[in-house]
Amino acid sequence: MEASTPRLSATLSEGPDTVLSAEVRTAGMVWLRELIRFERTRTRILTGLIQPVLFLFVLGYGLNGLVGSTAGFDFKQFMFPGIVAMSVVTTAIFSAVSIVWDREFGFLREMLVAPTSRASLALGKTAGGATVATVQGSIMLVLAPLIGVTLTPLLIVEVIGIELLMAVALTAFGVFVASRIEKMESFQVVMQLLLFPMLFLSGALFPLNGLPGWLQALTHLNPLTYAVAPLRQVVFSAQDMPAAARQRFPASVELFGHTLSVGTELAIVAAFAAVFLVLAVRGFSRTD
Amino acid sequence: MAAGTATKFPPQGIAAAAMAPNVIEVDRLSKRFGDFSAVEEVSFAVREGEVFAFLGPNGAGKSTTINMLCTLSRPSSGAVRVAGFDVVARPKAVRRHIGLVFQETTLDDQLTAQENLRFHAVLYRVPRDQVDGRIARVLDLVELSDRRYDLVSEFSGGMARRLEIARALLHVPKVLFLDEPTIGLDPQTRALMWEDVLRLREEAGVTVFLTTHYMDEAEYADRIAIIDHGKIVALDTPMALKAAIGADTVDLQTADDAAAVAALGREGYRLESGADGVRVFVADGEAAVAPLIASVGVPVRHVHVHRPTLDDVFLHFTGREIRETTQGEGVSMRARAMHSRRR
Ligand SMILES: Nc1ncnc2c1ncn2[C@@H]1O[C@H](COP(=O)(O)OP(=O)(O)O)[C@@H](O)[C@H]1O
Ligand SMILES: [Mg+2]
Numbered sequence: 001m002e003a004s005t006p007r008l009s010a011t012l013s014e015g016p017d018t019v020l021s022a023e024v025r026t027a028g029m030v031w032l033r034e035l036i037r038f039e040r041t042r043t044r045i046l047t048g049l050i051q052p053v054l055f056l057f058v059l060g061y062g063l064n065g066l067v068g069s070t071a072g073f074d075f076k077q078f079m080f081p082g083i084v085a086m087s088v089v090t091t092a093i094f095s096a097v098s099i100v101w102d103r104e105f106g107f108l109r110e111m112l113v114a115p116t117s118r119a120s121l122a123l124g125k126t127a128g129g130a131t132v133a134t135v136q137g138s139i140m141l142v143l144a145p146l147i148g149v150t151l152t153p154l155l156i157v158e159v160i161g162i163e164l165l166m167a168v169a170l171t172a173f174g175v176f177v178a179s180r181i182e183k184m185e186s187f188q189v190v191m192q193l194l195l196f197p198m199l200f201l202s203g204a205l206f207p208l209n210g211l212p213g214w215l216q217a218l219t220h221l222n223p224l225t226y227a228v229a230p231l232r233q234v235v236f237s238a239q240d241m242p243a244a245a246r247q248r249f250p251a252s253v254e255l256f257g258h259t260l261s262v263g264t265e266l267a268i269v270a271a272f273a274a275v276f277l278v279l280a281v282r283g284f285s286r287t288d
Numbered sequence: 289m290a291a292g293t294a295t296k297f298p299p300q301g302i303a304a305a306a307m308a309p310n311v312i313e314v315d316r317l318s319k320r321f322g323d324f325s326a327v328e329e330v331s332f333a334v335r336e337g338e339v340f341a342f343l344g345p346n347g348a349g350k351s352t353t354i355n356m357l358c359t360l361s362r363p364s365s366g367a368v369r370v371a372g373f374d375v376v377a378r379p380k381a382v383r384r385h386i387g388l389v390f391q392e393t394t395l396d397d398q399l400t401a402q403e404n405l406r407f408h409a410v411l412y413r414v415p416r417d418q419v420d421g422r423i424a425r426v427l428d429l430v431e432l433s434d435r436r437y438d439l440v441s442e443f444s445g446g447m448a449r450r451l452e453i454a455r456a457l458l459h460v461p462k463v464l465f466l467d468e469p470t471i472g473l474d475p476q477t478r479a480l481m482w483e484d485v486l487r488l489r490e491e492a493g494v495t496v497f498l499t500t501h502y503m504d505e506a507e508y509a510d511r512i513a514i515i516d517h518g519k520i521v522a523l524d525t526p527m528a529l530k531a532a533i534g535a536d537t538v539d540l541q542t543a544d545d546a547a548a549v550a551a552l553g554r555e556g557y558r559l560e561s562g563a564d565g566v567r568v569f570v571a572d573g574e575a576a577v578a579p580l581i582a583s584v585g586v587p588v589r590h591v592h593v594h595r596p597t598l599d600d601v602f603l604h605f606t607g608r609e610i611r612e613t614t615q616g617e618g619v620s621m622r623a624r625a626m627h628s629r630r631r
Contacts, residue, residue, distance in 0.1 A: 022413045029410040037398050106394040113360060114411035115383040 026116045027124035034095065034128025038135070048094075048136050052087040056080065056143065059205065073245035076147050081232040082204030084159065085166065088137035089199065089224065092167045093191055095129030096174025100187045112287070122175055122284035126277065129171035130164060137163045155238040159231065165269050166227035172276035173223075179283035202228045207250055220255060223272040229253045230262040230269075308336035311463055311495045312357065317366035319352050319518075326352040328518040329366070334497060334511075336462075339489055341509035342499040343598070349518040350499035351391060354467050357497070358388055371462040384412065387456030387464040387494075391471065393448055397441040401432060401451055404440060405458060412459035426454040429491070430484050446477030450484060457492065464488065466498040470505060482508050503598040512598070514605055521605040530596040533604040536573030538580060541565040541590040551585040565590070 038044070060076035060083075067075040102108035111121055138160055144151050174191075181187045199205065201215065202224035208216065219225050232251040253260045260268075312334035319327040327349040334340045342350045355361040357368055359379035368375045371385035395404050402423060409419045427433045430450040440448060449469060456464055466485075470478040486508065488494050498509070506512045506526065513523040522529055541564065542548040549561045557580075558569040570576040573593035581588055603609055 025410050025413075025416075029407055033396070033399065033403075033407060036403065037396075040398055102396075105397070106390070106392050107396045109390065110394040110396075110408070111411070113358070113383060113388060114408075115380040115413075116411050 023117055023120040026114075026120040027127065030111070030121055030124025031128040031131065034098075034125065034132055037098070038095075038132040045136065045139075048087065048091050049139065051090065052083045052140060053143070055086065055205070056083045056147070060147075063206075070248040071242035071244045073239075073241055073249065074148075077149055077239070078207075078232075078249040079205060080144065080147050080149050081159075081235040082202075082228055084137050084140045084163070085202070085204050085224070085228045085231055086199055087140045088133045088163050088167050089170050090195070091136040092129055092133035092170035093174045093195055095132050096125075096171055096178045097184075097187060097191070098129075099125065099175060099178040100181060100184050103182065104184060118285040119281045122179070122281045123277070125284075126168060126172045126175050126280055129174065130167035133167035133171060134160060134163045137167070149235065150239055152238050155234060158234040162227065162231045162234065162266070165266060165273065166224070166231075169223055169227070169269055169273035169276055172273060172280040175280040176276060176283045179280065179287045198222055198224050201225070203232075203253075204228045209250055209254075220253075223269060225253060226260075226265045226268040226272070229260070230265045233262050308338075310334065311336045311371055312340075312497060313367075313369045314357070315367045317353070317356060317368055318364045319349070319356060319361065320364045326518050327356070330515075330518075330520055331366075332513055332520065332523060334463075334495060336495055337489060337493055338511065339485065339496045339509045340498070341506045341512045342497075342515055343501070343503070343506040343512050343602070344499075344515035345501055348501075348515045350501075350515060351467055352518075353515070354465055354497070354499055358386060358465055359383055384459070385462045387453075387459070387461035389449075389452045389456050389464070389466045389469055391467040393452065395440045395448055395452060395455075397443075397448075398439065400437050400439055401427065401443075402436045404451065405455055408455045409458050414459055422458050422460075426457045429457065429488065430454045444477075446473050446481065449473060449477075450481060453481075453484060453488075457488065457494065461494065463495045463497055466496065468499055468501070470500070470502065478502075478505065503602065506598055514602060516606045522601070526598065529598070529601045533596055533601055535569045535571055536576075536596070537594045538568045538570060538573050538576055539565050539590075539592040539594070540568065540580065540584065540588055542584060543587040543589065547586045548584045551583060552580070555583045 056076065056079060060079050064075045069075075099108065102111070112118075138156075141151060141156065141159065177190060177194075178187060181190065197218075201208075201219045201222050203219065204224070208219050208225070211219065229252050236246070236249075236251050252262075253265060310333040312332075314330060314332050317327060317330045318325065330349075330353060342353065344350055352361065356363045357370060357375065359375045359382050362376065370382045373381040373385070375382050396407070399407070405423045405426070406419065409422060414422055423436075424433070427436055430453055432447065432451055432454065435443070435447065440451065443451065453464070453466070453469070469485075470481055473481065482505070485496055485498075489496060500506055509526065511523065511525050512529060513520045514529075515521070522532075524532065540548060545561055545566055548566050549559065552559055552566070552568060560567050568576070568580060570580075573595055577591055577593065581591070599609065
């Protein structure tokens with residue numbers, strides 16, 4: 001070995017890093033890994049697209065005949081924001097699954113034995129999954145012209161913002177569940193049992209106003225409800241929609257007789273996100 | 289012949305290590321799972337720069353011990369200090385000063401070698417400006433520099449292992465812990481890996497604590513602790529362990545065994561004669577061959593020198609062969625299955 005290379009045993013000189021910046025670097029690294037892996041698994045991106053597209057076209061066109069269009073506005077256009085939300089939610093949840101994979105393949109151990117705080121790991125993982133979910137949801141926007149939904153630059157920014165917020169909430173929720181579950185199989189069962197009811201009772205696929213009282217109550221407990229509504233509201237407000245169509249396809253959530261504003265709905269999602277983040281960090285801290 | 293291996297790798301480190309301070313100190317360490325004692329009252333110390341091996345069959349308590357030394361599992365009783373820190377009181381400090389290679393692989397095979405190393409460097413707080421230099425250095429050390437940008441999924445089992453060792457060295461640990469580092473590797477790759485490990489000791493001065501159930505592998509270590517049913521049954525240098533269980537033997541077949549016995553007996557050799565020749569007990573079998581032939585007085589047809597192997601040592605201390613108790617194949621199959629499964 002050349003004499004010029006430093007001896008391996010030379011102690012690492014202490015950098016200017018504070019503990020905080022070291023933890024931020026850690027979270028950033030975990031986040032970056034999620035992105036690299038997402039970018040490398042093209043098939044996952046593709047399969048992530050197929051399901052929402054299928055829902056949009058099959059269900060959208062199928063029910064369109066039944067519902068019909070009101071003043072030129074039809075069911076596919078109503079569904080579109082819901083499908084974007086669905087894409088974000090499934091990607092977020094399945095990004096969280098990768099923790100169970102990491103456990104299976106050993107890499108989780110590499111993370112857990114490092115002399116770093118578990119909170120940084122959980123936050124980095126959540127940020128990574130949320131970013132990936134937001135990207136996947138935004139890819140869906142290319143379908144907008146096909147459906148007859150007009151996109152404006154402002155609308156795109158608003159949609160991405162709402163996607164990010166709901167992605168953080170859902171990924172954190174997934175990280176929490178994954179950190180408490182040891183086996184891949186059980187995770188999939190739990191997620192299927194949670195994911196589909198959450199999607200169906202969120203208003204993503206059909207308006208919630210026709211549901212019986214007890215189901216309505218469930219939709220009000222569903223965090224997704226408060227994320228789907230603002231997404232639909234910002235999309236609708238960018239469309240040239242006659243009043244009759246707005247009547248026919250309601251977008252906002254009614255709670256205790258009040259119609260919630262977009263701001264209130266987003267505040268509720270943010271509150272859910274905060275709670276799930278705390279749970280995710282605590283779940284990750286206990287896992288071994 | 290087994291005698292060859294013992295002399296080919298003299299424990300160079302031991303002379304220097306005798307002066308060096310202890311970097312691992314273990315005092316009456318025990319681990320119980322319910323009623324079952326996996327590790328029982330184990331005590332030993334490892335000096336800085338030593339290559340120290342835990343040798344024992346599957347289920348002997350090797351992984352359980354190494355996990356307690358690495359702060360990954362809490363001792364039921366006893367005390368452990370690693371790099372000057374108590375493993376129970378200061379686990380994070382201990383972890384910053386040790387490198388770990390587990391029995392099962394913990395690489396992300398969808399990342400490149402470089403990405404795996406970078407991830408580790410950040411988690412172990414290697415200063416930003418030193419990361420690239422360190423990565424180049426450790427890859428160089430395990431001779432994987434040319435694979436730096438390749439995905440780990442394209443690596444062979446042996447390469448992945450060496451990458452894990454490189455990764456464990458990134459943050460300049462005082463002690464490198466290797467749990468069955470060569471399990472599932474072919475003999476050639478195992479030899480390569482050992483070159484790496486011994487080079488680490490020479491160049492990096494890192495202390496190596498490893499476990500193995502391969503006898504021939506333990507020969508590379510400066511000192512060996514033989515562990516069986518959670519207890520250390522013997523602890524010394526490979527040479528001393530072999531010397532402790534008896535001398536070398538030289539078997540001679542001659543034209544006239546009776547005459548040979550008489551002649552050698554007059555010279556004061558300790559010997560016994562059997563149906564297929566004369567067995568002579570000497571301190572150093574290879575050195576004794578020439579004088580023996582000179583003194584025997586009759587034509588010699590065949591000479592066989594036998595030096596006790598670690599197999600003999602293990603048999604002596606535990607009363608059974610290590611092979612009877614070991615299912616190495618099952619584990620290597622699992623390691624291979626793990627490696628070939630893809631997300
Ligand atoms: N978590 C555990 N719970 C119960 N028994 C265990 C646990 N871990 C290890 N053991 C038992 O302790 C003994 C020693 O195991 P281990 O240290 O893994 O052996 P080795 O690494 O030497 O093959 C084995 O009998 C094993 O079954
Ligand atoms: Mg083991």
